[in-house]
Amino acid sequence: MAKSRTDGTKVSTFADHEVIVPRHTLCKAMTVTGRDTTLDLDAIARAETALAALSSEFAG
Amino acid sequence: MVRIDFNRLRFLVIDDNAHMRRILRTLLHGFGTREVYEAEDGAAGLEAFTHYSPDIVITDWAMPIFDGLELTRMIRQPNANANPYVPIIMLTGHSEKKRVVAARDTGVTEFLAKPISAKGLYQRILNVVANPRPFIKTRTYFGPDRRRNSNGGYLGPERRKGGKADVIRIQPLLAKATVPV
Numbered sequence: 001m002a003k004s005r006t007d008g009t010k011v012s013t014f015a016d017h018e019v020i021v022p023r024h025t026l027c028k029a030m031t032v033t034g035r036d037t038t039l040d041l042d043a044i045a046r047a048e049t050a051l052a053a054l055s056s057e058f059a060g
Numbered sequence: 061m062v063r064i065d066f067n068r069l070r071f072l073v074i075d076d077n078a079h080m081r082r083i084l085r086t087l088l089h090g091f092g093t094r095e096v097y098e099a100e101d102g103a104a105g106l107e108a109f110t111h112y113s114p115d116i117v118i119t120d121w122a123m124p125i126f127d128g129l130e131l132t133r134m135i136r137q138p139n140a141n142a143n144p145y146v147p148i149i150m151l152t153g154h155s156e157k158k159r160v161v162a163a164r165d166t167g168v169t170e171f172l173a174k175p176i177s178a179k180g181l182y183q184r185i186l187n188v189v190a191n192p193r194p195f196i197k198t199r200t201y202f203g204p205d206r207r208r209n210s211n212g213g214y215l216g217p218e219r220r221k222g223g224k225a226d227v228i229r230i231q232p233l234l235a236k237a238t239v240p241v
Contacts, residue, residue, distance in 0.1 A: 009145075019205075020195040022145040026115055029068040030189055034061045039182060043066070047090030047178040054086050058079065 062190045066092035069189075072114035073098050074105035074131065075151070076123045084118060087178055091185075102126035106134055110142050116188060121152035121163070128152075129166045136167035138202050145195060147188035147204075151176065167203025169193075 008023035099105035155173035170184040
């Protein structure tokens, strides 16, 4: 049976190992908007645009 | 779809190459991150990790003083005061299987081969945010569960049970498959 620690982690102890489920702190940054698992293409496009703007700085 | 609110995440980028740090910072800012901390070697990275408590660490493998693997070992101390469960994304130009296995066995959460792309980096970040894995602590390993998928039909050795491999015989299945003459 899993035991909870004061820091929010849950620990299940077995013969030769422990399974530790840490508190999911990164869920603060997550929003589920649908069931599909597609990527946020807008965010990727913004990052690619920013990278393209940077490319002139590395040119010979 | 899972959307990531990047401005709620703090990143630590550790790479000895200033251009690579710049590229990573640009990509992260492009995703919407505001807080990106940087360090140029493993020692400075460990200090920054303790000081800033980032949500996600992105580190290069080959670095001076101590490399990305050693840094990962230092972070993955079960009784450390700083967060030992922090997701670590390892970058490297070497993507041979033995390298990937070594990184995994050190406690790296995700592996990303160079040259990196916006999509590749986004996918790794999405994975650590949306699909966190439990941590396994044994005598020789402390890190994220190296089994990404649970396979109910697995019939091989159960290496976590007692230290020795217990081979599960599949004789009944083989017997069923034999066609009587």
